[in-house]
Amino acid sequence: MSATAAVPTGEAAKTDRVVVDVSNLTAGYLPGINIINGANLVARKGELIGIIGPNGAGKSTLLKAIFGMVNVRGGDITVNGESIVGLKSDKLVARGVGFVPQTNNVFPSLTIEENLQMGLYQNPRVFSERLDFVTGIFAELGKRLKQRAGSLxxxxxxxxxMGRALMMDPAVLLLDEPSAGLSPVRQDDAFIRVSDINKAGVTTIMVEQNARRCLQICDRGYVLDQGHDAHTGTGRELLADPKVIGLYLGTLGQED
Incomplete structure (x- = not known):
């Protein structure tokens, strides 16, 4: 996406075209032990997808499986119609998959600008264009490019x-618990940032422990339990579903 191009927003940015299709996925870290057991997920262009569920349900493992960090033993994962199973991270980035882990997600000794440059190591020629796009979403970063990330x-x-992952103009952005470890005020900021990214036209899949807040901003949600999708629906539908409220939102949701 060009930084000077019209940026799609809201419902106009969403289409029926499938960007990510996870089908009957089985995956795990250790031989013979599966964390993901037949999970399914679809993300269409422009959608914000939320994944919630209890601790140990496999939420982060599902994201890591999409990003090639977990052994896939069955099923398939496609991005824009092409299977990505077995590809290494650098190939996935080139295919349009961006990933932001929960922790250790910046280079603390580098400046903000240098961190963003690292996001474009495969295509440094478009740095200025992508910097304009990223600082259009995160204006604060544009004012502090020379500050070291370790001081933030x-x-x-x-x-x-998030900005570094966006530098490669990903087809889909994977976010692992973007509000984890933040104060309540900073958590609200994080959810606003995720919404801003999605409104800029970026298909986004977010794993989040703050289930209620996640469902409030996502287009559709998946409730993961014991490695498979136990419930799915729009964010509003899941917020109003008695089973989801009783089993998950009572312990996972945070009232505003």
Whole structure:
């Protein structure tokens, strides 16, 4: 996407074209032990997808499986119609998959600008164009490009990590617990940032422990339990579903 191009927003940015299709996925870290057991997920262009569920349900493992960090033993994962199973991270980035891990997601000894440059190591020629796009979403970063990332707060580091992943103009952005470890105020900021990224036209899949807040901003949600999708629906539908409220939102949701 060109930085000077019209930026799609809201419903106009969403289409029926499938960007990510996870089908009957089985995956795990250790031989013979599967964390993901037949999970399914679809993300269409422009959608914001939320993944919630209890601790140990496999939420982060599902994201890592999409990004090639977990052994896939069955099923398939496609991005824009092409299977990505077995590809290494650098190939996935080139295919349009961006990933922001929960922790250790910036280079603390590098400046903000240098962190963003690292996001474009495969295509450094478009740095100025992509910098304009990223600082259009995260205006604060544009004012502090020479500041070292190690001196930033947790919320600010999260912005840098998201910005770096956006530098390659990903087809889909994977976010692992973007509000984790942040104060309540900074958590609200994180969810606003995720919404801003999605409104700029970026298909986004977010794993989040703050289930209620996640469902409030996502187009569709998946409730993961024991490695498979136990419930799915729009964010509003899941927020109003008695089973989801009773089993998950009572312990996972945070009232505003």
């Amino acid at each position: 707060s947790g919320g600010e580091r999260q912005m840098v990590a």
